[in-house]
């Protein structure tokens with residue numbers, strides 16, 4: 494497997510391997526410090542980023558390489574150079590390409606033309622690096638993933654899709670509560686149901702937030718308006734998603750030892766209350782910290798051709 498474009502590209506064994514590598518990098522951050530010596534990794538960001546940009550830069554540095562951040566105004570794409578030509582040229586200089594943009598099809602085109610690994614650092618459809626860090630965080634907290642239930646509430650966007658695909662591959666039960674019209678699309682639910690089913694797990698799609706969090710070890714949410722969603726949708730989204738806010742009352746329906754998770758950035762008072770995200774059950778900042786070893790593991794595994802991909 495050359496590229497990581499979505500969590501569903503991975504096999505269950507790949508997820509296990511990435512979590513083991515990420516845990517190893519937590520313990521020995523510089524154990525592969527010469528893998529990328531004298532190499533560069535372009536990071537193309539067409540959307541803002543705090544965590545992904547900086548954790549990827551740190552991960553590349555720990556592997557001995559040099560990250561090169563570029564935006565849409567710095568390359569020739571806006572002047573008409575094709576994605577395919579850009580990919581071929583980057584392949585002559587770089588070890589891998591990390592890209593955050595809008596359309597998944599653009600990342601697929603880049604990966605198809607690039608002779609080097611391409612990593613999706615968030616698109617409208619997927620956020621696989623986040624999902625690897627999320628599973629690492631759950632594993633770190635509970636010791637294991639298999640059989641635990643993760644409940645996702647709110648907008649079934651990129652983070653929800655990648656979380657449900659990765660969690661199902663890890664043998665977790667997945668429950669997703671969204672209003673009608675906001676359920677995860679792009680085949681994520683069908684993929685997760687099939688993979689969870691193979692591992693004795695289950696996927697529940699519901700409109701009822703309380704039903705979703707019952708029995709959950711993890712309660713997860715994301716922003717209601719994602720980067721790229723038109724601002725004109727804001728009012729409609731807030732009205733539809735209000736009942737899915739994670740507050741103390743909703744957390745009380747989850748397991749007694751349940752934790753709260755959020756990919757960040759968060760909007761306190763919208764998708765989550767300050768009391769929950771800043772409270773003792775929140776792992777949001779562990780997730781953010783774990784982006785670094787998780788991305789280091791993904792880059793290491795791709796560059797050393799350790800991932801088998803979905804069979």
Ligand code: CP
Pocket residue numbers: 541542543544545546615623756757758
């Ligand atoms: N969670 C996440 O991807 O954050 P950034 O948008 O800041 O990278």
Ligand code: NVA
Pocket residue numbers: 615650651652715716718719720756757758
């Ligand atoms: N769904 C959010 C995630 C941000 C990390 C967005 O795409 O903006």
